[in-house]
Amino acid sequence: MQILCEQNITEKLFTLYNQLLAQHGNRKWWPADTPFEVALGAILTQATSWRNVEKAMDNLKNADAFTAEEIASISQPTLERLIRPSRYFRMKAQKVRAFVEHIAERPMHVMFTQDVPELREELLSIYGVGPETADTIILYAAGKPSFVVDSYTYRLFSRLGWVTGNYNYDKLRALFMDNLPHDVDLFNEYHALIVGHGARVCHKKTPNCQECRLRGSCAYYKASE
Ligand code: SF4
Structure with missing residues (x-):
């Protein structure tokens, strides 16, 4: 380019x-109430419209599986079924799981104490988090300047x-x-x-x-x- x-x-x-x-x-922006919700939306919106993400988010909310802890407690088939409207749901369920497991060890508020380059590097090391998703989390969840x-x-x-x-x-x-x-x-x-x-x-x-x-x-x- x-x-x-x-x-x-x-x-x-x-x-x-x-x-x-x-x-x-x-x-x-961003249409979310918590940092985790931003990250969840950023993963689910990969290669699909926000309308589809909203349907998946509604399913998660209605199933009381909307926080990292709640998602950690449900089975993978259940997670796949709930996020099915967001397309590529099997792969995305793996990505959501990987993110939830990462923040169980390194909570978001701890990660967010880092400067942008270090935070970006850590996010990019998580399975399923590419540059656009990482920058979305940094900007809209951490409130740090990454375009x-x-x-x-x-x-x-x-x-x-x-x-x-x-x-x-x-x-x-x-x-x-x-x-x-x-x-x-x-x-x-x-x-x-x-x-x-x-x-x-x-x-x-x-x-x-x-x-x-x-x-x-x-x-x-x-x-x-
Ligand atoms: S909508 Fe605006 S920015 Fe897009 S092609 Fe037309 S003039 Fe250009």
């Missing part, structure tokens, strides 16, 4: 942020003409980490706005460019005029 917007990146990132904020308002990127970010930035080539998580994340102040509220809101924009306006198949405040500076839109 190549970064194409090499001049004045900080200014461009802030301009984009303000445009997204003007279009969508404050998103107040989260995803397929929505890549789609938006490709269409704007800021990046080209194959998706590379680390390079795309570095664009934010290297050019924005490490501010938790900014990172929290920025990621939420990008996801909201991808879900509501810049759709995968048919982007709704007429409703989009970014179209004046969007390469995809200019090419389609």
Whole structure:
């Protein structure tokens, strides 16, 4: 993946942020009440929609299997059945189990005393926790500044003409980490706005460019005029 917007990146990132904020308002993320719930949602949302995650979360809540301790006490087949709506449920049940077992030894509040690089390394050492899941947990559960990127970010930035080539998580994340102040509220809101924009306006198949405040500076839109 190549970064194409090499001049004045900080200014461009802030301009984009303000445009997204003007279009969508404050998103107040992440939709969870506890750090463990954030981590659970971050694992369950891998390769599926949030709607499917909500169904799996509701099943867990209704079965009184919503905390790490409660999940530790249920069988693997039961866990698989409860999270089935989130797709890839067998693999995800293993990932949830691995996370629950890890925090039984190293509680989240203990892990969260570390700085971002060490915390990220520990999270990435847990089975099933990749970079996006790790950064989600760091930002939304630990409240520490680690920018989260995803397929929505890549789609938006490709269409704007800021990046080209194959998706590379680390390079795309570095664009934010290297050019924005490490501010938790900014990172929290920025990621939420990008996801909201991808879900509501810049759709995968048919982007709704007429409703989009970014179209004046969007390469995809200019090419389609
Ligand atoms: S103008 Fe269209 S393609 Fe460009 S960011 Fe907006 S919705 Fe996406």
